[in-house]
Amino acid sequence: MREYSSLFFDGRWQQPAGQGMAEVIDPASEAVAGKVPLGNEEDVERAVNAARRAFGDWSRTPSSVRAGFIRALAEQLKARADEMAAVITTELGMPVQWCRSVQVDGPIVGLEQYIELAGKMDEVREVGNSLLYREAVGVCAFINPWNYPLHQLIGKLAPALAAGCTVVVKPSQETPLHAFLLAEMIEAIGLPAGVFNLVSGPGAKVGEALARHPLVDMVSFTGSTGAGVRVAQAAAPSVKRVCLELGGKSPFLITADAPLEAAVRHGVQDVMINSGQTCTALTRMLLPASRYDEAVEIAVDEARSLVMGDPQDPRSFLGPMCSAGQRRTVQAYIRVGQEEGARLVCGGETAAGFERGFYVPPTIFADVDNRMRIAQEEIFGPVLCLIPYADEAEGIALANDSPFGLSSAVWAGSRDKALQLGRQLRAGQCFVNGGAFNYQAPFGGYKQSGNGREWGEEGLHEFVEVKAIQL
Numbered sequence: 077m078r079e080y081s082s083l084f085f086d087g088r089w090q091q092p093a094g095q096g097m098a099e100v101i102d103p104a105s106e107a108v109a110g111k112v113p114l115g116n117e118e119d120v121e122r123a124v125n126a127a128r129r130a131f132g133d134w135s136r137t138p139s140s141v142r143a144g145f146i147r148a149l150a151e152q153l154k155a156r157a158d159e160m161a162a163v164i165t166t167e168l169g170m171p172v173q174w175c176r177s178v179q180v181d182g183p184i185v186g187l188e189q190y191i192e193l194a195g196k197m198d199e200v201r202e203v204g205n206s207l208l209y210r211e212a213v214g215v216c217a218f219i220n221p222w223n224y225p226l227h228q229l230i231g232k233l234a235p236a237l238a239a240g241c242t243v244v245v246k247p248s249q250e251t252p253l254h255a256f257l258l259a260e261m262i263e264a265i266g267l268p269a270g271v272f273n274l275v276s277g278p279g280a281k282v283g284e285a286l287a288r289h290p291l292v293d294m295v296s297f298t299g300s301t302g303a304g305v306r307v308a309q310a311a312a313p314s315v316k317r318v319c320l321e322l323g324g325k326s327p328f329l330i331t332a333d334a335p336l337e338a339a340v341r342h343g344v345q346d347v348m349i350n351s352g353q354t355c356t357a358l359t360r361m362l363l364p365a366s367r368y369d370e371a372v373e374i375a376v377d378e379a380r381s382l383v384m385g386d387p388q389d390p391r392s393f394l395g396p397m398c399s400a401g402q403r404r405t406v407q408a409y410i411r412v413g414q415e416e417g418a419r420l421v422c423g424g425e426t427a428a429g430f431e432r433g434f435y436v437p438p439t440i441f442a443d444v445d446n447r448m449r450i451a452q453e454e455i456f457g458p459v460l461c462l463i464p465y466a467d468e469a470e471g472i473a474l475a476n477d478s479p480f481g482l483s484s485a486v487w488a489g490s491r492d493k494a495l496q497l498g499r500q501l502r503a504g505q506c507f508v509n510g511g512a513f514n515y516q517a518p519f520g521g522y523k524q525s526g527n528g529r530e531w532g533e534e535g536l537h538e539f540v541e542v543k544a545i546q547l
């Protein structure tokens with residue numbers, strides 16, 4: 077068990093002002109896997125003040141020196157990658173088959189690109205009689221969810237350090253342990269005091285205090301749309317920059333001339349990885365009516381082939397839901413789907429043979445109408461909706477008929493056709509014919525999926541102010 081009794085601010089581990097400890101539950105065994113302090117508003121105050129004091133010097137530190145710290149952090153993460161992956165498997169429940177590559181190695185790739193991108197801060201642009209300089213936005217608060225915890229933390233921290241910002245991090249209460257391990261690494265690389273500060277605690281208390289704080293210049297939030305709205309409201313009176321990375325209900329448009337089997341199997345796996353707890357999960361599969369029955373059979377076959385089990389077992393593709401609460405939410409949606417008249421063709425509310433752990437089996441609904449709640453609301457579990465469409469125009473219309481716009485995918489007979497369809501989808505991402513995630517590309521949502529961009533050069537821009545000096 078990992079137990080942390082201190083919070084990290086001003087460059088050292090300090091006694092929290094908040095009373096009590098929060099337990100971290102291993103969702104597979106339901107045992108206590110760790111404990112972290114329940115921080116409070118006073119801890120936020122101390123962390124923000126430390127970040128404020130550090131900002132001047134850090135933002136004036138040469139970009140090459142900041143890049144050196146990013147490189148050192150990447151080296152630390154590589155050296156302790158197995159330990160980090162084990163922590164995330166324990167707190168989140170993502171199976172070992174995936175956890176190291178997806179939750180640790182990927183974020184290291186994302187982190188390393190900011191070694192070079194830090195140099196972008198030195199570029200000066202001349203327009204007419206003006207010189208345009210890039211400057212760090214200031215003190216940043218990061219409020220994060222639990223589903224890809226290190227990925228989300230590095231997606232904010234790496235560009236912030238590259239830009240010269242100082243940060244206060246609030247991890248999710250479900251998965252705080254990775255952030256404490258990262259703070260150990262920050263301490264080990266000797267990052268100047270106050271540049272990185274960590275406060276754990278409840279969102280409504282610690283998160284809102286950060287979003288409200290007048291000395292915080294920017295809040296970057298990843299999580300549900302509802303909490304994101306509250307963060308934006310809390311931040312509004314101080315007119316700070318607000319970057320929101322929110323939920324999704326992403327469509328996967330498969331055309332009649334696509335290789336059906338490859339596309340459908342790919343789509344099922346995309347939803348089931350991390351037990352459906354992926355913001356970009358392609359949970360609405362749009363299928364040509366002419367090939368619908370065939371597609372349903374393939375989807376069910378693929379879902380049944382995926383092994384659900386103990387995250388420590390290398391054969392497991394899916395593990396449990398992250399928490400008992402998340403399992404309740406997903407089970408309630410499965411009941412809603414049945415009440416709405418969708419046809420349950422695979423899975424269901426309970427996982428046979430699992431007495432312990434927050435498991436929900438891979439679940440598929442056929443004959444889903446896009447107006448149903450299970451097609452409009454984010455379920456955040458291993459639940460896939462199969463929706464038929466008559467022609468491609470209707471397929472595009474159904475794909476776009478959503479309050480969300482985070483991700484999307486198209487699989488068509490040719491790349492050109494898929495590209496042409498993908499351009500019509502209102503979403504920040506589109507994966508064409510099985511294209512892979514790219515850390516160099518900006519990531520973020522349209523519509524109620526958010527307003528920010530993370531990763532790549534666009535990710536750096538979130539942490540930059542532009543100053544125009546007229547000569």
Ligand code: NAD
Pocket residue numbers: 219220221222223224228246247248249277278279280282283284287298299300301303304306307321322323324354355356454456482520521525526
């Ligand atoms: P959540 O909104 O419940 O919590 C996210 C974070 O916000 C947590 O740290 C929580 O403590 C904090 N929080 C909650 N209420 C708050 C408030 N009123 N003020 C300030 N902070 C508050 O989300 P979750 O259940 O942890 O994560 C799942 C959600 O995150 C899903 O909707 C998923 O789609 C979304 N997500 C989005 C992205 C993206 O990049 N767009 C990535 C991953 C997850």
